[in-house]
Amino acid sequence: MIITIANQKGGVGKTTTSINVCAALALLGYKTLLVDMDPQANSTVSFLDPHELKYTIYDFLENSDLAFEDVVQSTGIKNLQLLPSSISLAKLEAKLIGEIDGHFRLKDRTESFRYNYDYVIIDTPPTLGLITINSFVAATHLIIPIQSSYFALEGTDDLLETIDKVRSRSNPDLALLGVVVTMYDKRTVISKDSVDHINKLFGRKVFNTIISRSVRLEESPAYKESIFTFAPDSKGAEEYQRLAKEIVENG
Numbered sequence: 001m002i003i004t005i006a007n008q009k010g011g012v013g014k015t016t017t018s019i020n021v022c023a024a025l026a027l028l029g030y031k032t033l034l035v036d037m038d039p040q041a042n043s044t045v046s047f048l049d050p051h052e053l054k055y056t057i058y059d060f061l062e063n064s065d066l067a068f069e070d071v072v073q074s075t076g077i078k079n080l081q082l083l084p085s086s087i088s089l090a091k092l093e094a095k096l097i098g099e100i101d102g103h104f105r106l107k108d109r110t111e112s113f114r115y116n117y118d119y120v121i122i123d124t125p126p127t128l129g130l131i132t133i134n135s136f137v138a139a140t141h142l143i144i145p146i147q148s149s150y151f152a153l154e155g156t157d158d159l160l161e162t163i164d165k166v167r168s169r170s171n172p173d174l175a176l177l178g179v180v181v182t183m184y185d186k187r188t189v190i191s192k193d194s195v196d197h198i199n200k201l202f203g204r205k206v207f208n209t210i211i212s213r214s215v216r217l218e219e220s221p222a223y224k225e226s227i228f229t230f231a232p233d234s235k236g237a238e239e240y241q242r243l244a245k246e247i248v249e250n251g
């Protein structure tokens with residue numbers, strides 16, 4: 001299954017969720033691939049040094065002669081591989097406009113690797129542009145992280161409208177796997193209120209697991225580690241492991 005993690009708001013936990021859900025699925029024994037579709041390459045940087053890369057996903061999407069095996073990277077975590085990104089991916093948006101396969105480029109390229117993995121997770125940029133559309137078209141499932149904050153649901157209308165458009169034209173089977181509440185702070189009323197609002201809008205689609213605000217989760221990427229090696233006994237590790245199990249059960 002191919003799961004796109006998307007929300008056009010920045011800083012809501014897309015990358016943190018992508019990295020740690022991938023690591024958790026890999027630790028559960030599932031063959032997992034993380035596809036970094038964000039030109040900011042935060043997922044990539046969390047595992048390796050982008051300056052050492054010969055090819056990135058931009059080359060893979062632009063050059064159909066390039067083999068998947070030439071681009072995919074190991075991560076140091078067993079069962080987890082990475083299709084890395086770099087800032088050059090930002091050029092893709094402009095190139096895809098007006099191309100006949102503009103919405104389908106990633107989907108077409110997934111054929112060369114999707115059957116090698118139990119889970120493919122796609123991290124996306126904070127926009128609803130062609131890179132994100134490509135990620136919706138390529139996916140079988142969607143996860144929407146929403147930060148528990150005062151403005152939690154701001155922008156959700158545009159996100160859901162875009163998903164509906166993709167469903168009506170390019171990918172009718174695209175399913176919402178779930179909404180995950182991130183950066184929850186049990187001490188604040190705003191966090192609790194925002195969870196009420198998210199539950200009201202998405203109902204049973206909200207994962208039972210809520211990701212708390214945690215310094216450990218914030219720190220781990222700087223050490224090129226997932227939460228499971230950086231702070232295995234932390235609350236963040238426990239929560240992302242539970243979320244991964246829910247994903248397996250719901251999927």
Ligand SMILES: Nc1ncnc2c1ncn2[C@@H]1O[C@H](COP(=O)(O)OP(=O)(O)O)[C@@H](O)[C@H]1O
Pocket residue numbers: 009010011012013014015016017042126182183184211212213214215217218219
């Ligand atoms: N549960 C959390 N607790 C504390 N900090 C978090 C948590 N999740 C994410 N962060 C931090 O918040 C910032 C934005 O998160 P990130 O995952 O990069 O969001 P996005 O990919 O949606 O832009 C990062 O600095 C990240 O380390």
Ligand SMILES: [Mg+2]
Pocket residue numbers: 014015016038042124
């Ligand atoms: Mg990100």
